[in-house]
Amino acid sequence: MHLAEIFGANVRRVRLERGMTLESLATEADLAYSYLGGIERGQRNPSLHVVERIAHVLESDPAALFCRTQTPEK
Amino acid sequence: MHLAEIFGANVRRVRLERGMTLESLATEADLAYSYLGGIERGQRNPSLHVVERIAHVLESDPAALFCRTQTPEK
Numbered sequence: 714m715h716l717a718e719i720f721g722a723n724v725r726r727v728r729l730e731r732g733m734t735l736e737s738l739a740t741e742a743d744l745a746y747s748y749l750g751g752i753e754r755g756q757r758n759p760s761l762h763v764v765e766r767i768a769h770v771l772e773s774d775p776a777a778l779f780c781r782t783q784t785p786e787k
Numbered sequence: 788m789h790l791a792e793i794f795g796a797n798v799r800r801v802r803l804e805r806g807m808t809l810e811s812l813a814t815e816a817d818l819a820y821s822y823l824g825g826i827e828r829g830q831r832n833p834s835l836h837v838v839e840r841i842a843h844v845l846e847s848d849p850a851a852l853f854c855r856t857q858t859p860e861k
Contacts, residue, residue: 715839716835716839717835759835761790761834762790762832764835765789765791774855775853776855
C-alpha cells in the first residue's frame with residue numbers, strides 16, 4: 714500500500730469513528746467534497762498542509778494517520 | 788510547530804543519523820537540492836508522494852517522520 718492509500722484509509726476510519734460525514738469533514742477542513750473523497754480512496758496526493766487541516770478537524774495526531782497497523786495490509 | 792516543520796526536522800535528524808549528506812539524499816530521492824533543503828527547514832509543503840520517496844531512501848517508517856516526540860517543542 715502506498716502512503717496516500719494508508720493515509721486515506723485512516724482518514725475514513727477515524728472520520729467514521731467520529732460519526733462525521735464526508736461532507737462535514739470537507740466543509741470543516743475547507744476542502745472540496747470530491748477531492749476529500751479521492752483522498753480517502755488513496756487516489757489523491759495531498760500536501761502536508763492538507764494533511765494537517767484534516768488531522769486538526771479529526772482531532773487526530775497526524776502521525777497516527779500514517780500508521781500501517783491501523784489498516785490491514787493487502 | 789507545523790507539520791511541515793516537524794517533518795523537516797525529523798528528516799534532517801534521520802539523514803544525519805544515517806550519515807547522509809543533503810546532496811546524496813536529494814539525488815537518491817530525485818529531488819532538487821534546494822527543494823530538499825527547504826523541506827528540512829520546514830519551509831516547503833511536500834506532497835505524500837515526496838514524503839514517501841524521502842522515507843524510502845532513509846529506510847524510515849513514514850509515520851515516524853511525523854512524530855513530535857522526536858523533536859523538542861519550541
